[in-house]
Amino acid sequence: MGLTRRDFVKLVVGGVAGVHLTPLPWKLTDDIAIWTQNWPWVPVPPTGAFSYENSVCTLCPGGCGIKVRKVDDRAVKIEGRTDYPINPGGICPVGMGGLQLLYDEDLRFTGPMKRVGLRGSGNFVPISWDEAFQILATRIRKLRLKGQPEQVAAIDGHRQGSTLSLLISRLMRAIGSPNYIRCPSVEDTYWMVNAIMQGNEGPMAFDLENADFVLSFGCGLLEGWGSPGRILNAWGMWHGHNAKRRTKVVQIESRASNTASKSDQWVAVKPGTEAALALGLAHVIIKEGLYNKEFVESYTFGFEDWTSSDGKRHTGFKTLVLQKYTPSRVAKITGASEAQIEKLAKEFARAKSPIAIFGKGKGLLNGSLYEFMAIHSLNGLVGNIDMPGGVLVYDPLPLKDLPDFEPDPIAESGLKRPRLDQARTKTYPFTQSLINNFTQAIVQAPASPVDTLLVFGANPAFTLPDGGLFYRALKKIPFIVSFSPFRDETALMADLILPDHTYLEKMEEICWPTGLQYPFYGLSRPVVEPLYETRNLGDIVVQLAKSLEEPVASVFPWNNYEEVLKARAEGLFQAGGGMVTYDPQSPPWEQLKKGQKPTPKYKSLEDMWEALKANGMWYKPTHAFRNWAKIFRTPTGKFEFYSTQIQLAVDELSRLKQSPAEVLKALGVKATGDEVYMPHQENFEDGDIKKHYPLVMVPFEMINLSDSWVPSPPFLSKTWFDNQLRKDESFAEIHPKTAAQYGIKEGDRIVIESPSAKAKVRVTLFEGAMPGYVFLPRGFGHVAYDEFLKNKGVNPNHL
Structure with missing residues (x-):
């Protein structure tokens, strides 16, 4: 919940100075015609x-x-x-x-493959789909017959609740393995905050377009957070209004990113101290009496000190914040000035529709629970919950559930065995998946507890910030299957490839984009015929289940993926009120604010389905604001500053196995007493590690560089600055004062060292980098793909 040891890096200065590089406002691409003339694809x-x-x-x-x-x-x-x-x-x-x-065959697979060379060599030979299914199904059937179905594991990078995700988890349950592991995402932490503070399992829905003050704690609004097209449109709206209507945007971040540079105000804070800043703002808001008293008194729990049913007196959020998060103390923790904290708090509280948003960078990785709780507490203080311009609360998308089934005795036996990651257990009650625990379990075991690993829509060997630990785990697993369309790092370690189509060749869904303030379901369709012998991943999963024969096959009664999508879409039709066309003159955020209820233009499920396929959208721009009984489903029925659910979980663990102090230590929580159950700043105790690793490395993201499981298209390499990547070398951004401390100049070659690894980079001096930190772009450092990505720069996830 705080900074990890991997964040600390050591700089060893190299002896070769580089050429001075001048940063440019934008990298022009007027030489693309010459540069690309020999590219056959x-x-x-x-x-x-x-x-x-x-x-x-x-x-x-x-x-x-x-x-x-x-x-x-x-x-x-x-x-x-x-x-x-x-x-x-x-x-x-x-x-x-x-x-x-x-079109780039160096980036993608063209059909099913099996490995013939050493792992990681990328040497595969084509095979038929029948042979591919036979190889995999035979292996899984043997594990089931041996009574070891739990030795099949899956890693899934698709959105939680999506049809693909449900099909993959259904397959694992039918096989009998509890080891269905999800890749981390900001959505996981959003879900936890929603569940803990509001008792709701729907998505976080930020009504940004109707806000008049956006306080962003590290969200890369101009780096690709949420829906990039939506945010670019909203940014234009925020800054296109006249002075009276203009939305103010404040960015909290340690580096002058594009978002920070183009915001109305940038507040630079030390990485990992965002919770302290949020609580410092809360201190001022409470002390000055600027909070929404009606909302706080009527619809929140744990704000004031309180007495539990056993007569014990408890500290409330108000007391905690006023005692521990004074502007002077918060200024020392964060690096922001007292004057900044006080002014920002007053501006935020006095705005008509202020909103505090959270999720660093693009939101590809999960965040700190306590940090997100601290930031969301600001929304609670100003009472902008389920109000226009605030954080709206919904149930999940009304997609129809897949039919339930009873696992067969082999599967039932396997499902009773413990998950390798310990998620969804009494040890980690609020987590859906813990891929780091999963990796550790494999690495630390004498022999791999996983025999067969299935990887869907993910490239964890590149994207996980684990210092390369996942690579070590892959080397121990006897058999790996990748379903990726791309020749990525994880796929190169696979024994069998069953490749998905690329996104332009298939039907696929989008379930409620991150942060969107109204229910939305998108459906892509093929725009070209498949170029090669690949298949839609949904069809692959259905066919794999059928290849496993009974009783697994009967759990998948559908003939293809489209049938499953249509069956689930029936729930959208039954919910009513959804739109399948868009009128630019009446955008959904305006309909929400005005309370308009547009009339759907379809009469039957078949009509809706055909319109959904043709137009690619179903959305419902209506909302019943301030329905408190529906919104707050916590044990107290209120917005909880003091989480009764965290308290119940800790108490339960303490009764079962350990003292509360031991439970908190195992969970990595350093707070004590009532503070454990409220938003607070978790501090990192570095001990003597800072003597050896005096600087902190902070990765950052760019909108024109993919750092997800999807590779960057080669054309984008001409948009990267010469002080981000030059030839094969990536650059680290360092403040001139920090560079002077270590005798470093612009363009110097240095070695960045952490407890996990070393990496050679060049230096670019940047006034927008906070002193004492080293900033590395995330997305470089591939050891896979084509000549335009392979061996280009450094992957900070491996440091």
């Missing part, structure tokens, strides 16, 4: 008939609408749709370059 179509196909981009969970221009059957251009509610015309650089993910 650049789409240069013959003369033919032009046409357009509408679809949805699924390269990230943002769900932006796209329009694909075609010449005959070849796609030649991707642009944003103006007839789509998420991103009216906008699209991010990765989405614009998506054609190269379709």
Whole structure:
């Protein structure tokens, strides 16, 4: 819940000075024609008939609408749709370059493959789909017959609650393995905050378009957070209004990112101290009496000191904040000034519709629970919960559940065995999945407890910030299967490849983009025929289940993935009120604010399904504000500053196995007493490690560099600055004062060292980097893919 040891790095200065580099405001691409003239896969179509196909981009969970221009059957251009509610015309650089993910054979697999060389060598030979299913199904059946179904494990990178995610977890349950592991995401922490503070299992829904003060704690609004097209559109709205209506944007971040630089105000704080700043702002708001007294007194629990039913007196949030988070103390912790803290708190509390948002960078990784709770407590203080311009509360999307089934005796026996990651147990009651625990269990065991690992829509060997630990785990697992369409780092370690289509070749769904303030379901469709012998991942999972024969096969009664999607979409039809077309003159955020209830333009499930396939959208821009009984489903029925659910979990663990102090130590919580159950700043105790690793490394993200499981299209390499990547060397950003301390100059080559690894980089001096820290871009450092990504720069996740 705080900084880890891996965050500390040691700088060893190299002896070779580099050429001075001048930072540019933007990298021009006017030489692309010359630069690309020898690329055989650049789409240069013959003369033919032009046409357009509408679809949805699924390269990230943002769900932006796209329009694909075609010449005959070849796609030649991707642009944003103006007839789509998420991103009216906008699209991010990765989405614009998506054609190269379709056509570049050096990035993708062209059909089923099996390994013939050493692991990691990338040596595969083509096989048929029948052979691929036979190899995998035979292995899984043998494990089931041996009574060891739990030795099959799956890692899933798809959105929780999506149909693909449900199919994969269903397959694992039918096999009999509890080891269904999800890749980390900010959505996991959003879910925990929602559940703990509000008792709700729906998504975090930020009504940004109707806010007049946006306080962003590290969200990379201009780096790809949420839906990039939506945020770019909202940014234009915020800054396009006149002075009276203009939305103020304040960015809390340790580095002058694009978001920080273009915000109305940038408050630089030390990484990992965001919770302290939020509570410092809360201190001022409470002390000055600026909080929403009606909301706090009527609809919150744990604000004031209170007495429990056993007569014990408890400290409330108000007392905690006033005693421990004074502006002077918070200034020392965070690096922000007292004057900044006081002024910012008053501006936020006095705004008409202020909103505090959280989730660092693009939101690809989960965050600190206590930090997110501290920030969300600001929304509770000003009473902007389920109000226009605030944090709206919904139930999950009304998609129809898949039919339940009874596992067979073999599966039932396997499912009773403990999960390797210990998630969803009494040890970690609020977590859905803990991939780091899963990795540790494999690495620390004498022999791998996993025989067969299935990897879906993920590249954990590259994306996990674990110092390369997952790589070590992969080497121990006897058999690995990748379902990725891409030749990524994890796939290169696989024994068998069953490749998915790329996103332009298949039907796929988007379930409620991150942070969106109204229920939304997007559906992409194929815009070109599949180029190679790949298949839709949903069809692969259905077929794999059937290849396992009975009793697993009967758990998957569908013939293909589209049948499953249509069956679930029936829930949308039954919910009523959803729209399948978009009117730019009446955007959904305005309909929400005005309380409008548009009339759906379909009469039957079949009508809705055909419109959904054609237009790619179902959304419901209506909301019943301030329905408190529905909103707050905590044990107290209120917004909880003091979490009764965390208290119940700790008490239960203490009764079962250990003292409360031992339980908290095992969970990594350093707080004591009532503070454990409230938002607070968890401090990192570095001991003597700082003597050897005096600086802190902080990764940062860029909108024109993919750091997810999807590779960056090669065209984007011409948009990277020469002081981010030059030839094969990536650059670390260091403040001039820090550089002077270590005798470092612009362009110098240095070695960054952590307890996990070392990496050679070059230095660029940057006034926007906080002194005492080293900033590295996340997304470089691949050891897979093509010549434009492989061995280019350093992956900070491995440090």
